[in-house]
């Protein structure tokens with residue numbers, strides 16, 4: 112235990128006695144502060160959790176904070192150069208996105224254009240039929256619709272990767288396994304579907320037949336499902352397994368070529384750039400940009416946070432008012448006690464400290480109660496809602512919220528106790544003789 | 547021998563409504579260890595004001611105040627608090643016990659004043675010993691609302707004595723008590739002086755005043771010795787009885803104490 116000085120101990124003892132003597136009054140002064148601190152805790156916890164939830168969603172789609180990303184221009188050489196340069200590299204992954212169809216060959220897919228499947232009526236979708244290609248600038252173009260009968264096929268984005276992309280985009284496993292990049296490539300490509308694609312497989316009877324581009328057919332093996340935060344049906348595959356079925360040049364056609372590198376992979380980046388430039392790609396087209404996921408959400412959250420903190424500050428102010436009000440009334444009532452304490456040798460300063468100790472303890476108790484309540488509510492909410500909101504699953508009470516609550520309680524205790532403390536210290540001792 | 551306290555020409559001027567009011571205009575007072583002094587005087591004559599100066603509740607406007615020969619006329623608030631704790635014990639007309647504390651806690655409260663630190667068990671032992679001195683150790687666990695007036699005043703005296711003060715200042719300690727209980731309280735205070743403690747008793751009760759070693763009278767802002775005749779005259783006046791010279795001699799001899807009451 113911390114060794115407190117005799118004076119501090121005296122202040123604590125008398126403060127606790129004072130609080131115990133006026134339990135109801137203390138409770139009343141705690142009420143508004145309790146709500147205020149609870150509001151501060153809720154704002155802080157909400158912001159932390161919201162940030163985490165948003166961050167994990169943003170990271171799924173965009174990539175982890177700090178990851179370097181380089182879009183490769185659509186050029187017949189880029190794919191082969193990238194695959195060659197990044198072969199066996201752990202911290203740099205090239206991915207190629209093409210359109211593919213899984214299911215009966217030669218039919219119009221259930222979701223022409225790779226539209227999301229969870230819409231009930233896909234017929235209403237106005238997107239172009241047939242494969243759609245999008246370039247890095249978001250410019251999409253479709254092929255003219257061929258008159259084909261509608262059949263049991265799903266059109267999806269096929270993402271081929273030279274390495275494990277989850278180090279940059281932490282997809283959440285839903286079922287089955289993720290691709291094993293360490294094993295030898297197999298002839299039949301193993302694919303992992305995202306949730307949006309898995310819906311189609313659950314709802315329709317889709318034969319396992321993969322068509323990529325024009326007429327290349329393979330028999331894929333679906334090994335797992337992940338949540339990648341994407342509404343578009345998507346399938347993930349190892350580049351080397353896909354290359355058994357389609358030429359490397361056609362990978363560059365799709366336009367969705369990008370390389371993700373960990374911030375430390377400067378060597379790989381250097382090699383890749385050099386080789387791409389050597390292959391005739393203009394250096395100006397090889398832009399590398401770091402992913403700034405935090406900044407992205409920070410701006411979204413700042414406003415909400417400010418508004419709520421403003422509200423919390425207001426409620427806290429009311430809490431200070433409550434303590435101040437009760438504190439002043441109490442000092443008025445305790446004039447005799449305070450004069451008596453001074454008469455028996457308590458110094459002016461210590462007397463002020465006693466009054467402050469009481470309000471600080473009240474603030475601290477209140478904050479502890481509010482933080483505890485907040486933590487309990489969060490726990491209950493996460494247990495009840497974890498099924499619906501996966502990000503709530505393993506959320507602990509953010510310590511920042513607890514700290515903010517305790518600080519708020521102490522500040523309220525200090526502000527609410529200061530004036531009563533000064534008043535108490537000013538009481539003349541002689542007033543006890545005329546009481 | 548150095549006196550316990552020595553006041554010389556002490557004055558006190560208070561801010562009045564319009565102009566300053568002189569309450570004390572030159573008080574000389576010397577009290578030795580173990581000596582008991584009664585201070586009598588009309589209501590509003592400044593008795594409480596005098597005690598508040600002696601007890602360092604307040605500072606005199608002029609004059610000099612020596613404690614053990616040391617000048618303490620002008621002291622910092624911190625050192626005054628330390629002296630109040632170490633040198634003085636206070637008893638008031640109203641007992642000023644804290645309702646939410648038991649008798650023993652009310653006594654121990656004088657030990658929790660930031661002047662040194664005693665562990666809880668020692669505080670309790672000393673508080674019980676002080677309660678024992680005033681004869682109510684058996685009531686240690688009672689809270690004030692369950693104590694009689696006399697018992698409450700004895701708790702207050704125990705509180706004044708718990709730090710073994712050199713001087714007890716009592717401002718009309720029997721004012722709220724009946725005669726018998728008042729006598730008991732004076733007995734208790736008186737026994738404290740037998741252990742070498744000084745006592746200044748402000749009282750309106752001449753029976754109590756007579757029991758002190760000296761009786762001083764505060765009038766027109768100064769203190770003067772009150773002789774036996776005056777004691778009796780005051781007493782008769784205070785109870786509204788006739789001021790008869792014959793009674794004076796008898797009362798001064800302590801024979802007719804309670805009989806003068808008409």
Ligand SMILES: Nc1ncnc2c1ncn2[C@@H]1O[C@H](COP(=O)(O)OP(=O)(O)OP(=O)(O)O)[C@@H](O)[C@H]1O
Pocket residue numbers: 545560561562567569587588589590591592593594595596
């Ligand atoms: N704070 C003050 N401001 C102005 N005048 C005061 C103050 N306190 C006391 N007085 C005045 O000082 C005078 C002396 O007061 P004091 O309380 O010392 O009298 P007392 O002799 O103790 O009277 P009592 O026997 O009624 O207790 C009174 O006239 C009172 O009105």
Ligand SMILES: [Mg+2]
Pocket residue numbers: 544593594595717
């Ligand atoms: Mg008085």
